[in-house]
Amino acid sequence: MTDLAALRPRLFGIAYRILGTIGDAEDVVQDACMRWTERGGEDVRDPAAWMTTVTARIAIDRSRALARRREVYVGPWLPEPLIEDDPADDVRQADDLTIGFLRVLERLAPEERTALLLHDAFDYSHAEVAVMLGKSEDAVRRMASRARSSGMPTWLVSPT
Numbered sequence: 001m002t003d004l005a006a007l008r009p010r011l012f013g014i015a016y017r018i019l020g021t022i023g024d025a026e027d028v029v030q031d032a033c034m035r036w037t038e039r040g041g042e043d044v045r046d047p048a049a050w051m052t053t054v055t056a057r058i059a060i061d062r063s064r065a066l067a068r069r070r071e072v073y074v075g076p077w078l079p080e081p082l083i084e085d086d087p088a089d090d091v092r093q094a095d096d097l098t099i100g101f102l103r104v105l106e107r108l109a110p111e112e113r114t115a116l117l118l119h120d121a122f123d124y125s126h127a128e129v130a131v132m133l134g135k136s137e138d139a140v141r142r143m144a145s146r147a148r149s150s151g152m153p154t155w156l157v158s159p160t
Contacts, residue, residue: 011055018059020102028058053132063110116147
């Protein structure tokens, strides 16, 4: 059995960066953990990869559903900042960067966003991301490349 508590921060980081809200990210991680528990996990060769794949796919689906809801919402959608326990000045600066990062990510399609984040921010290989997304490695490379060329500053994408 895998230690879900140890995986949760990484899974939350993936879901949060795809979705932009703490509540939605927590829901996605909880859903992924429930699927792991229901499945039993005995026949899973790499539990961390399985959980990352499930989390990414659930987050992509949730992102698409939220995008449809935002189409009928009047007004701009702003991502919810993730506030850490730091000195006040550092928090304000990090908060500004987080919102900017999430605004840039919001312009990407869910699968492009996921390919970019899993590869650049979470250090998965293109081959691993391809398996997680059910795409070819070349397709994942193209998605990540398109995402990077869409104006994403490389310094904004950093590992957790």
